[in-house]
Amino acid sequence: MGLSATDLNAGLDALAAREPAFAAALERVGYPAPRIRARGYATLLRTIVGQQVSVKAADAVWRKLEVLGDPTDPAVVAALDDDSLRACGFSRQKTGYARSLADEVTSGRLDLDNLPDDDEEAVAQLVRVKGIGRWSAEVYLLFAEGRPDIWPAGDLAVQIETGRILGLPERPSERLTRELAEAWRPHRGAAAIFTWHHYGAGADAAPV
Structure with a gap:
């Protein structure tokens, strides 16, 4: 099964402690709901x-x-x-x-x-x-197996929101998105779920 609410929130708290931009984003939009699918x-x-x-x-x-x-x-x-x-x-x-x-x-x-x-x-x-491409495989491992360090850097929303959260002037490439998240190991799975949550928040997620 996917990351539980407890594990997801713990991962985001760890990210917020090391990344001020993440802490600010978490304060703006709150914790995301878990994304859990059945294994198999x-x-x-x-x-x-x-x-x-x-x-x-x-x-x-x-x-x-x-x-x-x-x-x-x-x-x-x-x-x-x-x-x-x-x-x-x-x-x-x-x-x-x-x-x-x-x-x-x-x-x-x-x-x-x-x-x-x-x-x-x-x-x-x-x-x-x-x-089944890389994105589908990564999402399966994150949602169905709850692997905590999965980072689907090829996902457009992940790229967009990574840029927005970090205050970058433009959407980072897949390669840069992957590089930026190296510092977030071993909680990149929680970071990915948060980027989708941040994306869903739309204009309310814009830094102030």
Whole structure:
């Protein structure tokens, strides 16, 4: 499971103690709610279903899939033909992605209960699945496994809010966003969740 409220708040308190700009931002917008997803195949499949569509559309696809069987069981997707998946709302590309995920899990090549402890090695295993890029892998490790030092520097909102929190004149690049957060180890996961919270606060999060 993801970072608990207790762990999340403790991480942010540690960041605020070492980074005055973080302390000021935390005072402005408060603590974020935890972002927790279930560990395992279903969460990754939902990630694929939700790519480039609205939450409402993704929910509709998922409900149609549930009619055909238990979508938390990779054997169900593996057994469905392409026409059945397309009827649920899967595009041709997502059909391939869903099959790749099901195959990795059912074959045992991807064991979601025993991913490597090293974050980079865990990311490397996840991105072997077609349709799971680095961002999706990092978000899974943060939300579903609660790994405390995950830092999805490629996320646009993370870049924007890192710049805003630190008072930078423009949005930092992915490389600079990653470099800026080196000083926040081992609490970069809490920092990422806070940047999304700060982004959601909009104008109210602007430094004064």
